[in-house]
């Protein structure tokens with residue numbers, strides 16, 4: 001089985017289609033989504049439809065949660081809040097119900113998936129350092145767990161201690177634990193504008209991080225035409 005694992009699509013349909021096409025080309029047999037299907041960009045309804053059609057395992061992100069509520073219940077910055085209000089108006093009731101009912105975490109074959117953290121998944125904390133990762137790893141009962149939320153690809157490995165690695169190919173060893181972030185499809189924040197995802201090849205115990213070009217200009221035009229903040233279009237080009 002070859003899993004294409006992707007997160008933080010954020011209503012960027014061009015980036016999502018590019019990732020799915022790349023995954024098909026690379027002979028992926030299964031798809032897994034780590035949440036934040038909506039928020040920020042201009043195609044929330046279309047992205048929900050595309051993911052629903054895949055009928056793949058998925059967990060809920062904080063933007064999925066906020067977009068599916070009648071009004072915001074947690075603090076978003078001004079930019080995210082303006083986008084989430086627009087998103088609410090551009091989703092159907094059926095889209096919202098689907099988003100609302102997504103689970104916070106789940107196991108898929110031999111690995112776990114969660115949007116933010118395993119220790120307190122409903123609080124949407126960010127894992128950027130070894131200490132944050134160690135808290136999640138305490139609750140991790142599978143060798144591998146994939147997470148999203150930060151939009152920055154990084155890998156935490158626990159053997160004697162927890163250490164952070166930035167590697168493109170990860171060989172999974174059963175004596176260790178791996179907490180892996182594959183970055184964001186629709187709004188990367190590591191200074192690289194290309195859509196990020198990873199492939200987990202179960203038989204070969206290999207995780208590969210990938211980047212895919214997509215039609216950035218079209219995604220930007222849609223954001224501006226929708227009346228969403230211009231900054232949301234500009235940040236896509238610089239990967240921040």
Ligand code: ZN
Nearest residue numbers: 008036061149
């Ligand atoms: Zn996100």
